[in-house]
Amino acid sequence: MWALLKEFLVFLRQEKKWWLVPLVVLLLGVGALLIFGTSSGIAWALYPFM
């Protein structure tokens, strides 16, 4: 995972696409919620909003 992150940062620097960072962070956050929100201990924090 760290190698991937490092490569991604190198890619962003080379291509000068820093504007992708907030988008990827947002996607990772949503992805994490979708994955862990269904069966883990943070489900209680999600259901009140649904």
Place this chain on the structure above:
Amino acid sequence: MAGPVHILGLSAYYHDSAACLLRDGAIVAAAQEERFSRVKNDAQFPRHALEFCLRHGAIKPAQLDAIVFYDKPILKFTRMLESYLAVAPAGWRTFAGILPSWFSEKLDLRKTIRDQVPDLSASVPILFTEHHQAHAAAAFFPSPFRESAIVTCDGVGEWATTTIGLGRRTELELLKELRFPHSLGLLYSAFTSYCGFRINSGEYKLMGLAPYGEPMYENTIRRDLIDLKEDGSVWLNLDYFDFLRGTTMTNERFHRLFGGPPRPPEGPIERRHLDVARSIQVVTEEAMLRLARHAREVTGLPHLCLAGGVALNCVANGRILREGLFERLWIQPAAGDAGGALGAALAAWHSRWQGPRGRPDDDNPEADAMQSALLGPSFTDGEIEDALRIHGAVYERLDSDALLRRVVAWLAAEKVVGWFQGRMEFGPRALGNRSILGDPRSPRMQSMMNLKVKFRESFRPFAPVVLRENAADYFELETASPYMLLVAPIRPALRRPVPAGLEGLARLAAVRSDLPAVTHVDYSARIQTVSQRQNPRLYDLLQCWRAATGCAVLVNTSFNVRGEPVVCSPDDAYRCFVNTEMDALAIGSFVLERGAQPSRQIARRVPLQPD
């Protein structure tokens, strides 16, 4: 002293995943995953293909020097992000659908590969090539040319959809590229889908349908849908396509332009579909010709290598050859994504290891490094007999000459014969080791093989396999076509007049030549030439056939039925054999007749899939 360098190339996750093993730059083995999983065009991680390659090379994962994947996941992922962002909020549904697989396995491919290959040493590097770099490497490095122009063309890789490159000895450079969403491959796939065929597998059907129609919509396509530039680049008018925003390739506006909604799969084929197929084929050929011409101008070289899915359009390839834009043409037999596994491995061998090429020989175009594309598994007579015994098959063992004589006698009696010999082919075409053979002179062979053996659409033509030295006697083709990737006209002397007034699919019924089973309605044929060096067993069979009948041509179609991959093992072959009306089977040293087999049902390992 260090041992040989082993590089494993992989392609996966789009369609036709595959693995390929190189030893000091020579191809040891290569195969598509679909042949083992029995799932047509399987896109899953090629676990079985990888295991086969290592087993065939007699090495363990720990002995690998590198694994190379055929595209760059970060680049591809960010292309998708940018594309969806450009049309947001449209397309969010598709985008949400693809995210889980990207986060779980496609993005962190190093982890995925290490998980799938557990004994891989931590020190083995996992490398990545760009998608079209892999295609270009697969096109040039195994070719017989010391230096060559290269054209790659497919749906899309990371950003590139078409590239022009230059190969010199062990170096390769991509000079120009066309970027997503503008893509000749996607354009052809959009029409494939519109005409009711499956994308990434039905393109061949669209090409086969084209000669039945007229190019009524050619001007419409060029006026409204695309801007075809002089350099061969194709710029799509995105107002007519839906692949960025929705789940289909085309939208309502597109459908109105061509006079109605898309043809549903298995729906009736109307005159309109024939004309649409012909029109897009004509436009594709023109685009490929312009690309080839531009590649010649840019590189100044007399040879051309082709790869990418569009290079499987053998009608366009035949036109490039006939137009004389290049002195010689070589097309990677696994031109689609499966060949990316080979290209990725070769690119790493020549760039990271600075490894030498084999012995390219410009004067001998047949001296390529593909080993006739016979790179898959083979089976001993013992293994074949075990498989036959398990099924209770009734078989006879013959020596080599007797087997050839028996097969020739069957063929001469208009029987359809399964032919399973040696190593399986790499790439989409069966080239005479996993084939079904028939007599091309028989007027009823085409419909019999299509409907009773292959269970496929009656309009689809069959390909001839011909002795290399006799090819020019039957076809207007002076060069070798060892991989069935060139279409050429049948000689006028062999043609027969077709009754006037026949139109569309009705033309299928007319006997068009002395070789009706392999002559398409436009008097063309998709030719495979065979030399002794290329495939000695098939060559001997054709020699024996010619001696018995005076004809040096056979029908050669892949050993499978519609909806399943080409057979891989003797078990697959027997199951396919008894589930069709194929008359006989020659497998290794054994021959079997359909009528003598036990009548009990033997199911396929995997049910037939939508095609």
